[in-house]
Amino acid sequence: MNKLSPVPYGSVFFAPMEGITEESFRKVILKLYPEWDYVATDFLRVPSAGRYPVKHLLQHIGLSHYEIPWVMAKTMYQILTSHTAFTTQMVLDVQDLGIPWIDINLGCPSTQVCKNKGGSFLLQDIPRLTGLIRDIRKTFRGRFTAKTRIGYTDTSNFLDVIRMLNDEGVEMITVHGRTKEMMYREPARWEFIAEAVKVSRVPIIGNGDIWQTSDIDRMLKETGCHGVMVARGALKLPWMAQDYRQGFHHNDDQRRIVKMKEFFREYREELERGNISMRGLLKQSKSVSRNMLDGIENGEPIRRKLLLSQTVPEFYDNLETI
């Protein structure tokens, strides 16, 4: 396995998002806006028994992305696990496929995931989490990173988690500045990202409430983090990294609508190339469109029209008439 080069200072990440950042979506992002330095798969659950077939592991990164070295090097392969899952076996299987980068999800707040003792649930018991992290580190020769929240119900052990991840050989840590309890409410607590930077020897990637290009520099400056990760803001402005690199800061409604149409033309073509059913195409298009009209004048009725579309042609006709 080729060693990945270090993540440069100031890198901008398109965040993992379940139901959104599948192969076709990532492909369009990398094609239209290559200024995103890194992208991520959403999480793949480690099986609680047995092994996934190779095809399933490959589909998670995307068959068309697999073996394109520059794409693989730009893509975090995220896994979600618990203490009872078959983590070491899956990590070995992923490694055997030559996938160079695994990220462990320590942040998912969903009730179902926490009921199964995965995601943010793991943050509650550092000694047990240490064993899990150690096992993955011992097994995986590629880049191993973690994405965490600042705590489960409170932030009392946050810095201990950061120290432990450092000590156990995790190579980079993304910090979403909210506890599990906060879900997505309240402003993200960037001051905790700054605290993590102070105690961490490995790069900290800041995440939470980056809504416009100017927030990127603000987070880098205010927290001292090494790079930033954008989720919902990147659904609203998928071209945010491009604007950022080009020093462009004014997304008026007119421009957003033109760029949104440009994005969806490419996305539809890409989904169609991927042999998706019409139902799947409609579902994906709706999911991705959900945040793109945020803040646009009269965006709400347009969003409703898009989400109520019954067929793919209806969705795309509605889009073109905006």
Ligand SMILES: Cc1cc2nc3c(=O)[nH]c(=O)nc-3n(C[C@H](O)[C@H](O)[C@H](O)COP(=O)(O)O)c2cc1C
């Ligand atoms: C629809 C959606 C799906 C998400 N799925 C994942 C996921 O699969 N893995 C993960 O680590 N975080 C996931 N997240 C969390 C985001 O990556 C990010 O940490 C969070 O939204 C905060 O960043 P933001 O304020 O820029 O949105 C998801 C968030 C959203 C909105």
